[in-house]
Amino acid sequence: DQQVKQNSxxxxxxxxxxxxxxxxxxxxxFDYFLWYKKYPAEGPTFLISISSIKDKNEDGRxxxxxxxxxxxxxxxxxxxxxxxxxxxxxxxxxxxxxxxLVFGAGTILRVKS
Amino acid sequence: DTEVTQTPxxxxxxxxxxxxxxxxxxxxxxxxxxxxxxAKKPPELMFVYSYEKLSINESVPSRFxxxxxxxxxxxxxxxxxxxxxxxxxxxxxxxxxxxxWDYGYTFGSGTRLTVV
Numbered sequence: 001d002q003q004v005k006q007n008s009x010x011x012x013x014x015x016x017x018x019x020x021x022x023x024x025x026x027x028x029x030f031d032y033f034l035w036y037k038k039y040p041a042e043g044p045t046f047l048i049s050i051s052s053i054k055d056k057n058e059d060g061r062x063x064x065x066x067x068x069x070x071x072x073x074x075x076x077x078x079x080x081x082x083x084x085x086x087x088x089x090x091x092x093x094x095x096x097x098x099x100x101l102v103f104g105a106g107t108i109l110r111v112k113s
Numbered sequence: 114d115t116e117v118t119q120t121p122x123x124x125x126x127x128x129x130x131x132x133x134x135x136x137x138x139x140x141x142x143x144x145x146x147x148x149x150x151x152a153k154k155p156p157e158l159m160f161v162y163s164y165e166k167l168s169i170n171e172s173v174p175s176r177f178x179x180x181x182x183x184x185x186x187x188x189x190x191x192x193x194x195x196x197x198x199x200x201x202x203x204x205x206x207x208x209x210x211x212x213x214w215d216y217g218y219t220f221g222s223g224t225r226l227t228v229v
Contacts, residue, residue, distance in 0.1 A: 004155070034217045043117070043203055043220030044156070089155060091217075100169060101218065103155035 003027045004092050006104035015113045019077040023090030023104055026071065030092040034101070035064060035075045038087045047088075048075070080111045115140060119204050119221035127229055128194060134224045136187040136204030145187040146218065147179060148203040156203055162187060194228045201225050 005024045013019045023033075031052040036044035050057040050064045050073065057064050063076045077084055090104040117138045126132045136145065144163045148156040161169035162181040170179075176198075178190040187204055205218035 002155075009153075036217070036220075041222065043119075043205070043222045044218075045220065046217035049217060098161075098163075098168070100158055100161065103157075105153070105155045 002105070003030075004090055004102050004104040006088075006090055006107045008107050009105075010108040010110070012110045012112060013080045015082055015111055016079045019075075019080045019084065019109055019111065021075040021077075021088050021090075021107050021109065023073045023075075024071060025073075025092050027092070027094065027102075028071070029094040029096055030102075031095055032093045033064070033066060033073050034091045034093075035062075036089040036091060036103075037084075038089060038106070044089055077109075080109075082111050082113045085109055085111050115219070117204055117206055117219050117221035119202075119224050121224060122222065123225045123227075125227045125229060126191065126194065128196070130194075131190070131192045133191065134189040134202055134204075134226075136189075136221055137185055138206045138219070139185055140206065140219065141184075142206035142208055142219070143184060144207045145181065146205040146207075147177075147187070147189050148205065148220075150201045150203060150223070160189075191226075194226075196228045199227045 003026050034049040035047040037047050038044040048059050048062045048064050050066050066073045087106045089106045091101045120135045147159040150156040158171050159173045160179045165181045176193050180188040201223045203223045204221040207218045
């Protein structure tokens with residue numbers, strides 16, 4: 001049973017437009033969420049995170065929104081750049097699980113110039 | 114130094130071989146992790162070491178044996194693997210025990226393992 005789901009395997013966006021990547025979770029104990037970006041032949045790199053006490057966190061071009069009632073979060077990238085093309089993983093953790101992260105399957109983002 | 118270094122980058126081994134994967138970090142992180150990632154799947158947690166002690170083993174088969182010789186090093190010893198164990202093995206580290214999530218994990222680039 002996948003507790004963190006990214007239902008869109010891929011997304012294609014024009015340079016300069018907004019990219020919206022979505023993530024759903026099923027475990028209501030999750031209280032911290034993170035987004036990672038992964039280029040081929042590299043490990044995932046941390047992008048942005050959000051605690052369940054917030055509904056929005058912003059860092060430059062990246063904004064993460066959390067809707068706890070819907071158990072849904074999204075990552076917005078504005079404006080999208082070709083260098084943003086990568087696999088994006090959503091991850092979640094729960095205080096009860098210590099420092100264990102549960103990852104979604106990832107979404108491949110392609111930004112076209 | 115803000116990196117997690119994994120060696121080797123690629124490894125091909127037979128089912129009767131014994132090999133080891135190595136992971137090193139010098140960021141003062143006290144938690145270290147092994148994840149396994151199959152193609153088109155999310156990374157799956159295998160082991161967590163916290164302050165050099167094994168704190169989580171996600172029911173990993175005994176043919177995978179982790180070792181944490183000191184706070185900077187993490188090894189994964191492999192023996193009698195099966196072809197289905199072929200995957201990308203990722204090492205990661207994070208600050209301290211419990212959750213300090215300001216910057217999440219720092220991942221290495223991984224070891225691409227092929228079992229023949």
